[in-house]
Amino acid sequence: MGEFVQLTANGALLGFMYAILAMGFVLVFKGSGVINFSQGELVLLGAYVVSWVLATLGVPFWLGIPLAALVCAVAGVLIERFALRRLLNESMLALIMATIALGSIIRGLMSLIFGDRTRSMPEILPTGTYEVLGLRFSALMVWAAVIGLLLLGALAWFFSKTKLGLAMQAVADDRVAAQSLGMSLGVVNATAWAIAGAVAALAGFVWGSFLGVDGRLIALGALIFPVVILGGLESIPGAVIGGIVVGIVESLSAGYLDDVVGGGFSTVAPLLLLLVVLLVRPYGLFGRPEIERV
Amino acid sequence: MPLIAMETGRFDENHRQQVRVYDTPHRRFWILTLLVVGFVIVPFAANQYWLTVLGLIGVAAVGGLGLNVLVGYTGQISLGHAAFAAVGAYSCGIMTTRLGLPVWLAIPAALLCAGLFSLIFGVVSLRVKGMYLAIATLAAQYLVEWALHAWNLAGNDYGLITFEPIEIGAFNTATPVGRYLLIMACLALVVLYVENLTRTRTGRAMIAVRDQDMAAAGIGVSPFKYKLIAFFISSSIAGLSGVLYGFSAGIVSAEAFTLTLSIQYLAIILVGGLGTVPGAVLGAAFITMLPIVLRDGLPIIGIELAANMQVHLLSVLFGIAILAFLFLESKGLYGLFRNIKDYFRQWPFSY
Numbered sequence: 001m002g003e004f005v006q007l008t009a010n011g012a013l014l015g016f017m018y019a020i021l022a023m024g025f026v027l028v029f030k031g032s033g034v035i036n037f038s039q040g041e042l043v044l045l046g047a048y049v050v051s052w053v054l055a056t057l058g059v060p061f062w063l064g065i066p067l068a069a070l071v072c073a074v075a076g077v078l079i080e081r082f083a084l085r086r087l088l089n090e091s092m093l094a095l096i097m098a099t100i101a102l103g104s105i106i107r108g109l110m111s112l113i114f115g116d117r118t119r120s121m122p123e124i125l126p127t128g129t130y131e132v133l134g135l136r137f138s139a140l141m142v143w144a145a146v147i148g149l150l151l152l153g154a155l156a157w158f159f160s161k162t163k164l165g166l167a168m169q170a171v172a173d174d175r176v177a178a179q180s181l182g183m184s185l186g187v188v189n190a191t192a193w194a195i196a197g198a199v200a201a202l203a204g205f206v207w208g209s210f211l212g213v214d215g216r217l218i219a220l221g222a223l224i225f226p227v228v229i230l231g232g233l234e235s236i237p238g239a240v241i242g243g244i245v246v247g248i249v250e251s252l253s254a255g256y257l258d259d260v261v262g263g264g265f266s267t268v269a270p271l272l273l274l275l276v277v278l279l280v281r282p283y284g285l286f287g288r289p290e291i292e293r294v
Numbered sequence: 295m296p297l298i299a300m301e302t303g304r305f306d307e308n309h310r311q312q313v314r315v316y317d318t319p320h321r322r323f324w325i326l327t328l329l330v331v332g333f334v335i336v337p338f339a340a341n342q343y344w345l346t347v348l349g350l351i352g353v354a355a356v357g358g359l360g361l362n363v364l365v366g367y368t369g370q371i372s373l374g375h376a377a378f379a380a381v382g383a384y385s386c387g388i389m390t391t392r393l394g395l396p397v398w399l400a401i402p403a404a405l406l407c408a409g410l411f412s413l414i415f416g417v418v419s420l421r422v423k424g425m426y427l428a429i430a431t432l433a434a435q436y437l438v439e440w441a442l443h444a445w446n447l448a449g450n451d452y453g454l455i456t457f458e459p460i461e462i463g464a465f466n467t468a469t470p471v472g473r474y475l476l477i478m479a480c481l482a483l484v485v486l487y488v489e490n491l492t493r494t495r496t497g498r499a500m501i502a503v504r505d506q507d508m509a510a511a512g513i514g515v516s517p518f519k520y521k522l523i524a525f526f527i528s529s530s531i532a533g534l535s536g537v538l539y540g541f542s543a544g545i546v547s548a549e550a551f552t553l554t555l556s557i558q559y560l561a562i563i564l565v566g567g568l569g570t571v572p573g574a575v576l577g578a579a580f581i582t583m584l585p586i587v588l589r590d591g592l593p594i595i596g597i598e599l600a601a602n603m604q605v606h607l608l609s610v611l612f613g614i615a616i617l618a619f620l621f622l623e624s625k626g627l628y629g630l631f632r633n634i635k636d637y638f639r640q641w642p643f644s645y
Binding site: 087279 | 365371373415417418421422424425426428429430432433434436437440443444557560561564568602603605606607608609610611612613614615616617620621624
């Protein structure tokens with residue numbers, strides 16, 4: 001029983017880290033309707049920029065992380081402005097291939113600029129373990145969860161209280177109606193990508209501290225899909241809850257199933273969950289059931 | 295002059311002329327030329343290097359044609375075709391090497407396996423479409439990749455499946471010429487099949503489902519049925535591509551069928567021209583040649599790159615190529631070719 005509780009608690013913490021990854025994805029989808037297959041690469045970009053600013057330039061972290069977030073936000077705006085805006089009314093396939101192509105470019109450029117060596121993130125998040133009620137928690141993951149919650153709060157405030165946030169909600173709801181009320185699609189799309197870039201920098205910082213900064217971070221991109229499908233593609237609180245569910249599923253299957261069905265099953269367990277969710281409740285737990293049934 | 299026959303319209307005199315696959319003398323001339331060059335001249339003239347390169351292009355083209363049936367003709371996006379190719383390659387390898395079945399039985403059985411396996415994920419397409427289907431097939435890709443690594447399908451410690459060469463009389467796939475001929479023969483058959491498919495009820499039903507699924511349902515074309523058929527055909531052809539890869543490489547491991555390959559298949563049909571047969575072949579040549587030019591072409595003009603630099607540069611160029619085609623010529627290489635052809639056909643007039 002103790003093991004079960006421990007695994008569940010670890011999974012929940014891991015879930016907050018997934019949520020940070022998925023929030024950028026949800027923002028892009030909510031703001032511009034693009035399924036972003038390059039989220040993993042954006043996180044890689046974020047991780048490299050953060051580690052470069054903090055370690056190579058030696059900027060203190062309270063200045064360095066916002067600075068890196070700004071750089072990534074600019075990158076996000078550039079991606080929107082020069083690639084995706086030109087494909088505004090193109091088919092789904094064109095949009096998917098465009099984000100895959102952008103991911104490929106980012107991945108190649110990062111390795112060309114920063115080399116193949118694994119860079120380490122400066123130790124800003126504490127690394128020890130905390131013990132609460134007989135359960136052990138990695139301090140890094142606890143702080144990551146705190147960052148995730150703060151981010152959720154900030155985004156919730158942005159979407160419900162600021163004019164731009166409300167405009168983004170309106171555009172996500174009904175593109176044409178929002179345009180006729182004077183909202184600029186270009187501004188809204190660019191904002192979505194800018195925030196997604198900034199969030200990716202944060203995600204890169206958290207995951208880079210966890211795994212080290214190199215090309216393996218791209219693999220995280222695949223884990224976003226179970227999270228967002230479960231939570232609904234355009235719900236930010238959904239991303240957090242989806243993240244927690246996926247984290248728990250992964251942690252429990254690592255604890256109990258890996259020995260039964262073959263090594264590393266925990267990495268694909270969330271994907272099996274994804275297939276089941278798609279079959280049973282395609283719009284996710286928190287998405288709107290507007291998805292077209294075939 | 296065959297050119298003029300094309301310009302003045304078609305005057306078919308009997309039913310046989312009407313149902314020909316390659317309907318104008320002009321097209322027949324070029325197809326015949328291609329066949330003669332591909333099957334008679336190249337095997338004698340080309341050296342081992344070029345036979346291997348052409349073989350790689352052929353394998354990629356078969357896979358691209360397979361995906362084209364699903365994406366180009368039926369409008370369903372699949373990010374998991376490398377997984378279906380893997381099912382084909384692995385089942386063929388297991389059946390010939392571990393179960394000792396003859397090749398002529400194992401290859402069709404392997405295609406059947408790949409097709410049936412894809413139906414598991416095709417069923418998802420009955421429930422969701424568009425990007426949701428893309429995500430579901432992405433999950434299929436990762437699940438198969440995991441299974442190939444986690445389960446010891448090869449039955450040996452190395453996780454490698456060996457393909458014994460096929461030997462029929464003088465024809466032997468242990469030789470470069472034999473491998474080349476096997477791949478090209480299969481490519482020719484697949485080209486003929488896909489070209490024909492679009493003229494049958496099945497193919498036209500697929501196109502109807504792609505263009506407007508509700509309207510298709512309204513005129514009595516069941517989208518469910520034809521989506522599943524498209525998944526089956528498309529994945530069987532992808533499976534054939536996997537089998538051919540196995541025979542040309544000799545051994546197969548899970549590393550050959552990663553998500554990268556699935557993306558390459560999509561890039562092939564996008565760069566070549568969506569929903570066209572020559573496009574898939576042209577796209578396969580383009581995408582296959584890209585790394586080869588970086589590796590062997592650049593040193594000729596005096597630029598030497600380290601191996602890891604080539605990989606990263608390839609990644610950047612691959613992305614740029616896809617974006618360039620999306621922005622500039624969304625009909626792909628085949629569209630480009632047609633534009634150029636039209637220009638010369640009407641020259642010196644502009645229309």
